[in-house]
Each structure stands twice: as C-alpha cells, then as structure tokens.
Amino acid sequence: EVKMMRYLRHMFIFTGVLFLMYFGLQPLDELFEKKSPRPSGYWFMPLVETSKCNVKGYRNIAHYRSTVENVFHLHCDRPQFLSPETRQGVNFLVPINISYDLECSFWILISDGQYKNRYLHKGSFQLKPNASEGIRIGKSLQIVRVLCKDKRNITQYHDVHYFLPTPEPLEEAEPKSSAQKLSVMVIGIDSTSQMSFLRNFRLLKLHLKRLPHTHLWGYTRIGVDRYDNIKAFLTGDEINKHDQQNSQFLWSLFEAAGYRTVYGEDSADSFLSRLDGQLMEFNLQPAIVEMDNHTRYSIDLNEKIHCTGGRKFSEVLHDFIYKMVSYLKDSPAFSFFWESTGVEEYLEYSQFLDVTYVKLFRQLKQHNILNNTLVLLMSAHGLRKDTYRMSYQGLQEESQPLLMAIYPEWLTTQYPQAIANLKENSKKLVTPFDLHATVQDVLHLEELENLQVLKRTVRLMDAETEKVLPQAISLFLPIPDTRTCKQAGIPSLFCLCYDLTELPTDDSLVVQCSRFLIQSINKILRPYPQCQQLQLYTVLVAQYIDFGGDSFVYELILRVKASPGDGVFESSVRLSNQTYLTSPINRVNRYIGKSHCVSDPYIKTLCHCD
Numbered sequence: 001e002v003k004m005m006r007y008l009r010h011m012f013i014f015t016g017v018l019f020l021m022y023f024g025l026q027p028l029d030e031l032f033e034k035k036s037p038r039p040s041g042y043w044f045m046p047l048v049e050t051s052k053c054n055v056k057g058y059r060n061i062a063h064y065r066s067t068v069e070n071v072f073h074l075h076c077d078r079p080q081f082l083s084p085e086t087r088q089g090v091n092f093l094v095p096i097n098i099s100y101d102l103e104c105s106f107w108i109l110i111s112d113g114q115y116k117n118r119y120l121h122k123g124s125f126q127l128k129p130n131a132s133e134g135i136r137i138g139k140s141l142q143i144v145r146v147l148c149k150d151k152r153n154i155t156q157y158h159d160v161h162y163f164l165p166t167p168e169p170l171e172e173a174e175p176k177s178s179a180q181k182l183s184v185m186v187i188g189i190d191s192t193s194q195m196s197f198l199r200n201f202r203l204l205k206l207h208l209k210r211l212p213h214t215h216l217w218g219y220t221r222i223g224v225d226r227y228d229n230i231k232a233f234l235t236g237d238e239i240n241k242h243d244q245q246n247s248q249f250l251w252s253l254f255e256a257a258g259y260r261t262v263y264g265e266d267s268a269d270s271f272l273s274r275l276d277g278q279l280m281e282f283n284l285q286p287a288i289v290e291m292d293n294h295t296r297y298s299i300d301l302n303e304k305i306h307c308t309g310g311r312k313f314s315e316v317l318h319d320f321i322y323k324m325v326s327y328l329k330d331s332p333a334f335s336f337f338w339e340s341t342g343v344e345e346y347l348e349y350s351q352f353l354d355v356t357y358v359k360l361f362r363q364l365k366q367h368n369i370l371n372n373t374l375v376l377l378m379s380a381h382g383l384r385k386d387t388y389r390m391s392y393q394g395l396q397e398e399s400q401p402l403l404m405a406i407y408p409e410w411l412t413t414q415y416p417q418a419i420a421n422l423k424e425n426s427k428k429l430v431t432p433f434d435l436h437a438t439v440q441d442v443l444h445l446e447e448l449e450n451l452q453v454l455k456r457t458v459r460l461m462d463a464e465t466e467k468v469l470p471q472a473i474s475l476f477l478p479i480p481d482t483r484t485c486k487q488a489g490i491p492s493l494f495c496l497c498y499d500l501t502e503l504p505t506d507d508s509l510v511v512q513c514s515r516f517l518i519q520s521i522n523k524i525l526r527p528y529p530q531c532q533q534l535q536l537y538t539v540l541v542a543q544y545i546d547f548g549g550d551s552f553v554y555e556l557i558l559r560v561k562a563s564p565g566d567g568v569f570e571s572s573v574r575l576s577n578q579t580y581l582t583s584p585i586n587r588v589n590r591y592i593g594k595s596h597c598v599s600d601p602y603i604k605t606l607c608h609c610d
C-alpha cells in the first residue's frame with residue numbers, strides 16, 4: 001500500500017510538471033487576460049498628472065515567465081592576462097597571474113571614422129610565468145588587440161585594450177571666462193522603464209535622493225526602438241526624417257561651443273553604427289567594434305552577454321567612463337554613455353547594476369564632476385525583448401523610459417525660476433524632443449536667467465492661446481498643463497493618456513483595420529522581394545481610443561498576429577475620410593532567425609524571409 005501511495009504521489013508530481021510545462025510554455029499573448037487587462041489592486045505611482053492626462057505606474061511586477069537561465073550567475077570565464085596601464089605618458093600592458101609560457105602578438109589599430117579598423121603596427125612579445133614587467137606599447141590614446149598562444153599553439157588569451165593617458169595638467173590656470181559653462185553627461189541604461197528603475201535600483205535611488213535632482217516621471221518614447229528615440233533626443237528631428245546629412249547632433253553643437261565630446265557604448269550594434277562618420281573627440285566605439293569582430297564570446301544561452309578576456313563589454317564601458325573622469329573634471333564636455341549588455345535582454349538583470357551605478361555616481365561626486373555637470377540618467381524605452389512585454393503592464397512600461405536630471409546645487413540658486421519649472425514638469429508629458437531643447441539651453445545659460453525665462457514663458461503661453469504650441473519645449477520652461485500627446489509628438493500607440501475601450505476581436509471594423517495594418521506592412525516590404533507577403537492570422541487585442549466629445553475621428557489600437565512567421569505587431573489605425581496608420585509598427589515578439597535576408601534593423605522586425 002505504501003508503494004501504491006508513493007506511486008500515486010509520483011504520478012501527481014509528474015502530471016503537475018506536465019501541466020506547468022504546458023501552460024508555462026504557452027505564449028503569454030494567448031493567455032493575455034482580455035477581460036481586465038489593467039492590473040488592479042496594486043500599489044501604484046502617478047507618473048503623469050495633468051488636466052489632460054493621468055498615467056499610473058504599478059509597483060508590483062506583472063506576472064511573467066522569467067528566463068530559464070539565472071543570469072546573475074554568469075561570469076566571463078576566460079583569464080585576464082594583461083591589464084593596460086599608463087605611466088608618465090607611456091602605455092604598458094602589465095601581466096597578471098601568468099602561470100605558463102605565452103607567445104603574444106599585438107596590433108595597434110586606428111579607426112577610419114567609418115567603423116572599419118586598420119592596423120598601424122604589429123608586434124610581438126613573450127611572457128614567462130610570474131612575469132610582472134609591463135610591455136611597452138606606445139604613447140597617447142591607443143587601441144591594441146593582443147593574441148597570446150601557449151607552447152602547443154593554442155590561443156589562451158585574446159583581448160582588446162583601450163589606453164587613455166591622463167590629460168596634461170593645464171599649462172596655466174586659464175582665465176575663467178565670465179560666463180560659466182555647464183557640462184552635460186548622458187548616462188543611458190537601456191530598456192529601463194520608470195517602474196523597473198524603482199524596483200531594481202533601490203540603492204541608486206536612495207543615493208540620488210541626496211543630490212539635487214528632478215525625476216521626470218512623464219517621459220514618453222516617441223519611436224519604436226532605441227535608435228529612433230536617441231536620435232530624436234540628439235538631433236531634435238522628427239522620426240520620419242531620414243535625411244541624415246542635415247541632422248545636427250548635439251555633439252557637433254557642443255563641439256562648436258568649445259566643449260569636449262565623448263561617446264561610449266558597450267555594444268557594436270550601437271546608435272553610432274547607424275550613422276556615418278566620426279562625431280566626437282573621445283570614442284570607445286572602434287575598440288568595441290574590434291572586440292565584437294575578433295575577441296568576443298558570449299556567456300548566456302541567448303548569446304547576448306558578451307565578454308572579451310575576463311571582462312564583460314559593460315565593464316569595458318565602465319572602465320572607459322572612469323578613465324574619462326580625469327578629462328571631464330577640468331573642461332566642459334558633452335559626454336554620452338550607454339549600457340545595454342544584459343539589461344536589454346533580461347528584466348531582472350538591472351538589479352545587478354544597482355551597485356555599479358552607485359559607485360559611478362560616488363566617483364563623479366568625488367571628482368567634483370557633479371558640481372559642473374547636468375547628468376541625464378535615462379533610457380530610450382522599457383524592456384522590448386523579454387516576454388514581459390506581452391503583459392499589459394509590460395506593454396505600458398515599454399513606453400515609459402527612465403529620465404532623471406541631476407544637477408549642481410548652484411544651478412538652483414543661480415537660475416531659480418528655470419529649476420522651479422523643471423521641478424514643476426516632473427509629472428507632465430515629456431518627450432525626447434523636449435530633452436533636446438533642454439540640453440540646447442545649457443549652451444546658452446543666459447537664457448535661463450529669471451527675466452529671460454519669464455519672457456519665454458509669456459511667448460509659450462501666447463503660442464498656446466493661438467494654438468501654435470511648439471512640439472519641443474525646454475524643460476526649463478513650464479510645460480502647459482493642457483498638453484496632449486498629439487501636441488507633444490507622441491504617436492497614439494505610445495500615448496498612455498487615452499481612455500481605451502476593449503473591442504471584440506471579431507468585430508468587422510476591427511478585422512478591416514487589422515487587414516489594413518497588415519497591408520501597410522506589406523507595402524513597407526515591397527522593395528524587399530526576399531520577404532514574404534504577410535496575411536492576417538488573428539487579431540489578439542483591439543482597443544478603441546475615446547477622444548471624447550463629438551469627435552468624428554475614430555482610432556483603434558491593434559495587436560495582431562500575421563502569418564507566415566507568427567509575427568505579433570502593434571500599431572494604431574485611424575479612420576476618418578481615409579484609413580491611415582498613426583503610429584509606427586511595433587514588432588512585439590522575437591524575430592531571431594527569420595529575418596536574416598535583410599540588413600536594415602527596422603525591416604528585420606517586419607520581414608519573414610522566403
């Protein structure tokens with residue numbers, strides 16, 4: 001009988017596991033609760049509070065399927081045999097923990113500005129066990145790739161190093177110009193929403209509380225991906241403007257104003273990789289490209305967390321920031337740093353970064369950089385790659401990227417009205433376009449004097465009365481309480497201000513609009529005959545935007561599945577005299593492996609290759 005019980009118990013466990021596997025593996029979009037998609041009964045946080053818009057964020061995390069892998073336990077598992085060091089202006093590679101003979105080759109490279117690296121010089125050296133003497137490489141800013149093999153001719157170490165000597169001390173104290181300059185530092189943490197910042201960066205949040213700062217809770221994305229949102233911030237251009245030649249990037253504006261310009265990302269698939277030409281004085285990208293091309297290996301199952309030697313790509317970025325500190329403390333600079341390793345891929349990963357960023361802010365404070373810099377701690381959108389976004393809450397958070405401004409105390413006393421306005425805008429609708437205008441104000445601090453701010457405010461109010469409100473408004477001015485998504489340039493799909501009404505997915509109008517959405521994708525794909533034409537497979541969610549009053553405009557927000565390829569897409573369709581899309585098309589589920597036949601990153605999200 002005991003045997004029987006044991007057998008039954010095993011059976012229960014077995015069916016339980018099967019049950020879990022079955023439901024656990026079912027795509028969440030099919031389980032997506034359609035009756036009450038809004039999370040309820042959870043602790044919430046108001047993000048936007050204006051007369052035209054109220055948006056809340058939910059503290060608790062929506063139910064989601066976490067990754068199979070424990071990403072916290074992943075470490076780069078190859079040795080770090082060399083470390084870069086600059087002594088008295090000379091660059092050395094210093095051996096660490098060598099336990100057997102190594103034959104090493106190295107290449108010193110230069111970038112041609114188009115992200116093709118060339119080698120200037122090749123050399124070699126030997127390492128003996130317990131070697132400690134540094135190998136002299138050269139002088140000034142250098143990028144070096146090193147390859148070491150053991151006696152059996154097996155590669156034991158392959159890595160890229162970035163040398164940045166400490167700057168020469170300024171010849172003589174430069175006469176301080178009467179107008180003080182404020183530096184700008186962008187610290188980007190990819191795929192971090194306002195709410196995931198609150199959940200995962202508990203220490204950093206506490207740490208920043210002690211610094212003068214404003215949290216801009218109503219920051220909203222205006223484009224689908226990182227590129228579109230960062231570009232809008234750095235150029236102020238509309239998304240559809242494809243003509244890059246005439247785009248003025250903030251780096252150029254700041255360079256013209258006598259600032260140093262700095263750029264570092266931890267991914268070769270970076271913002272800059274989609275632009276032509278070199279725009280900045282200090283640029284980590286050629287080193288990252290070299291790593292990506294030669295020394296990269298991945299440690300997670302999705303192959304998205306990259307290492308070189310014994311370091312993650314993100315650690316390379318942080319090393320770069322630390323090295324830049326000595327340049328940033330003495331001269332005005334516009335610097336842009338963006339981290340995406342891991343955070344871009346996994347919802348829980350950013351907990352890992354909490355301490356890292358506390359350390360970074362400590363370092364900035366220690367070197368007095370926070371006393372001359374406006375720091376923008378930000379993201380471009382919420383998580384887009386994990387299954388979390390299949391939940392309604394995940395979908396919302398995708399459009400609510402983090403934005404916090406941290407500034408020196410003296411700004412508050414010198415420009416009280418401008419800073420008061422900034423604080424007042426904490427729960428207004430804010431976009432990357434506004435951020436562009438804000439950063440431009442930094443170049444003309446005199447525009448932030450109380451009298452100027454007052455004049456500009458009057459102009460803004462006049463524009464509002466005449467219904468010609470500009471799309472971009474500096475955050476140092478009071479953003480009108482009545483601002484709508486349309487005025488701010490936020491497409492319907494990313495606008496969280498609307499009252500949405502769920503519609504039955506078999507409604508004939510819904511189906512008609514969904515077909516239109518698929519047709520629009522097919523139209524975009526027409527120049528790419530290698531991509532199959534798509535058909536509507538099913539409508540997953542249909543919501544109706546209530547514009548209120550007696551509006552004659554109807555707009556639907558749709559999430560549909562197409563075949564072949566099972567792509568899940570979202571957009572918004574407007575019906576008036578004609579039917580048209582009012583938002584870019586957003587691919588919701590993964591598309592890896594199905595779109596290898598095209599290279600354009602946006603087309604990749606739509607294309608299902610033949």
Ligand SMILES: *[C@@H]1O[C@H](CO)[C@@H](O)[C@H](O)[C@H]1NC(C)=O
Nearest residue numbers: 079080081095096097098099
């Ligand atoms: C050198 O190796 C030892 C043992 O493998 C390790 O404990 C130590 O931390 C290493 N030192 C460095 C600087 O990596």
Ligand SMILES: *[C@@H]1O[C@H](CO)[C@@H](O)[C@H](O)[C@H]1NC(C)=O
Nearest residue numbers: 115116117118289290293294
């Ligand atoms: C990557 O390496 C290959 C072979 O060494 C080279 O042909 C190619 O130009 C490199 N790509 C970049 C971006 O440096």
Ligand SMILES: *[C@@H]1O[C@H](CO)[C@@H](O)[C@H](O)[C@H]1NC(C)=O
Nearest residue numbers: 097098099100128129130131
């Ligand atoms: C290297 O150093 C370790 C510890 O200091 C020592 O045990 C070992 O004998 C040394 N090896 C050589 C080849 O000197």
Ligand SMILES: *[C@@H]1O[C@H](CO)[C@@H](O)[C@H](O)[C@H]1NC(C)=O
Nearest residue numbers: 103149150151152153154155
């Ligand atoms: C080591 O291997 C490389 C190719 O991996 C080869 O070109 C080279 O000749 C080998 N060297 C020796 C000494 O065997």
Ligand SMILES: *[C@@H]1O[C@H](CO)[C@@H](O)[C@H](O)[C@H]1NC(C)=O
Nearest residue numbers: 180368370371372408409410
């Ligand atoms: C910060 O900057 C202000 C204005 O330049 C200066 O008066 C103040 O002494 C600085 N504070 C520190 C701690 O350096």
Ligand SMILES: *[C@@H]1O[C@H](CO)[C@@H](O)[C@H](O)[C@H]1NC(C)=O
Nearest residue numbers: 552553575576577578579580
């Ligand atoms: C829509 O049609 C009405 C009358 O048919 C016309 O007055 C109006 O201008 C049209 N609107 C647009 C945006 O074409």
